[in-house]
Amino acid sequence: MQKKYLLAPGPTQVSPEVLLAMAQPVLHHRAPEFAKLFEQIRQDLKWFFQTQNDVLVLASTGTGGMEGSVTNFLSPGEKALVVNGGKFGERWMKICQAYGVKVEEIKVEWGHSVRPEQVEEALRKNPEIKAVFTQASESSTGVAHDIRAIAQIVRNNDDCLMVVDAVSAMGVFDIQTDHWGLDIVVTGSQKALALPPGLAFVSVSEKAWRRADKAKNSRFYFNFKKERDSQAKNQTAYTAAVSLIVGLDASLRMLKQEGLQNVFSRHRLLAHATREAMKGLGLQLFPKDSPSDALTAVVAPEGFDGQVIYRDLRVKYGVTAAGGQDHLKGKVFRIAHMGYTDVFDVIVGVAAVEMVLKGMGHSLKLGTGVGIAQEILLKK
């Protein structure tokens, strides 16, 4: 017998309340009971996104929402600026390229945040750029980009949209969609919303909707205007992923009860405790600039393989975290602290890392990181 602990940067843990809500008999997506539920959810998503814009619900994972954020707003041959500082920055590039959108790339070394001046300069040099694509939190590196500062630059340009992949950011830290002027913001169900994967959410500004009228890329399943018109009537254009939507309602209720600022504070505290614990163990954090409060990417100590740390966490202790992606494979391991996570998820994660490293021959003193985390978590 071995208990399991899910501390991966998505999917994240799902609360018993949400699991039970989803275990109810299936609703029909064209029945009034569903419409009533969906109306409430539409309101709650605006609250969650801090916006008055439409927030579309899509039956796909976050990548589908990202694809639609390209195809609905850009035509083949138009130019986009992509901030590429990790696996998900690369994904924006690949989607643009798959749909004939020319890409001006800001290559950011993995582990760093983009400097807003880089965006400013790229826009000045390429006034034909129609949209800026970036991550709020880059899950592959554990780094946050300064969305507020970038948006301030982009919004000066009447003809350029600010598009944010906030998949591992929305509901983790403050993303002020309307106040900062974010045109398109994408998130997914399996991060801070603490649902299973299978839903994407996209908020779309008026400025972006005007662009959508002219965008010539092909789209059907991810036709945002069609979804907007259906969802205004509390229906989805195609069959809704009803069980996940019922779970979403339960999740949003829990988040509303906690309050958005408290949700952010909780994530900030858990992230801070994790980072300080790792540093206290003599480990180095991978992010060189702003670390994301969603997850902590830790450099595997000299002579220790990050993939073995990741594997031992899972096999020996039932803790599913994550390894490194692409060229970071073996070099880092990643522990998430977002969604349905609390004080003792951090304690479990830190304790397990200590025990795994000890088992691999590291000289650390057991309990060091845990003690540091406890000290910080006492403040909750």
Added chain:
Amino acid sequence: MQKKYLLAPGPTQVSPEVLLAMAQPVLHHRAPEFAKLFEQIRQDLKWFFQTQNDVLVLASTGTGGMEGSVTNFLSPGEKALVVNGGKFGERWMKICQAYGVKVEEIKVEWGHSVRPEQVEEALRKNPEIKAVFTQASESSTGVAHDIRAIAQIVRNNDDCLMVVDAVSAMGVFDIQTDHWGLDIVVTGSQKALALPPGLAFVSVSEKAWRRADKAKNSRFYFNFKKERDSQAKNQTAYTAAVSLIVGLDASLRMLKQEGLQNVFSRHRLLAHATREAMKGLGLQLFPKDSPSDALTAVVAPEGFDGQVIYRDLRVKYGVTAAGGQDHLKGKVFRIAHMGYTDVFDVIVGVAAVEMVLKGMGHSLKLGTGVGIAQEILLKK
């Protein structure tokens, strides 16, 4: 207090076994436990589709699978033949048009099946046609098309793919993917597989994969070759809809235990009982040709509004069936008998229809249809 009965043509009822499986803590889609589960599922889906072809699992509803069945195999400017005999035939047309594929349409009057000779003639007149798109079961009309006969015509043409929307057919009645030579077959989770909506499945033949190498339409989220290569390693290309996939495993186990031929016999019997009960009540079935065993579309009797029948079933008796779509709105109502349905789902449906019609002033004798259904269902 009013108990609810879901008898809609999708989503269909989900068994307690599957609901409980999905209520388990979330698995991580990159962990070995998931890979092991997914390997089993890939085998079971081949059994379910009666094929040795790859069967891809997508995080979307059936429409996403349909879109990918166009974009991965056809280039803009190429020509497709679409059998359009209802709402879902229309959807094939709209998807093709959205992606620049020219459509040769066989317009089939709603309620009728396409005659295979019509396909033969269209292919003779338009030898440049690269794919034939059709439904196995058209949910909007309750009609089945003769896929076997159509496929026999199409497979004579080396350069033409046979593409079947089997969303409300696969697992309801016999669809022999390999034996009949079906190149691309699409289904969804919320029909005979008796899961919540959110997964699409697509089987792809070798002939179709060869075509995919040349197809120039844009695709990213629904990039089938990328999915094939990932899924061969028991991973999905992007995040998997893990809770639905865990439910899928439970559902496939139940279907395997029952046996495919028994699954088909059960659906045949339930459909037969429903149809005979309706006829025994003096009601007319909407299908003029082969009715589908997935659902029964019934013409609302003279002077009775089909939408009121649909509404009263739900509001007075908690039975969610379906009304008519588009020009059939008010003219028909539809009761499904697919997926996790058995003898007493039919009895409930027929009894509720009798009680609703009686309440609306119809002169039928209560119990007439129920008795006829019982007589037939005794054979189970």
